[in-house]
Amino acid sequence: MAKGRCMKCQKQVEIKNGKEIKMKNGMKAIKGECPKCGTKVFRILGKA
Numbered sequence: 001m002a003k004g005r006c007m008k009c010q011k012q013v014e015i016k017n018g019k020e021i022k023m024k025n026g027m028k029a030i031k032g033e034c035p036k037c038g039t040k041v042f043r044i045l046g047k048a
Helices: none
Strands: 003-006 011-014 016-022 028-033 040-046
Antiparallel strands (some): 016 028
């Protein structure tokens, strides 16, 4: 599982229900939610 920073908890958390997406500029990212508070978590992976 990927990790991302939750802005509400102010901590590094495991991304729950993460889905890999492709942004407009061609870079990959993971979109999901925080397992503790349910806030959306977004992490940019890069061009790979």
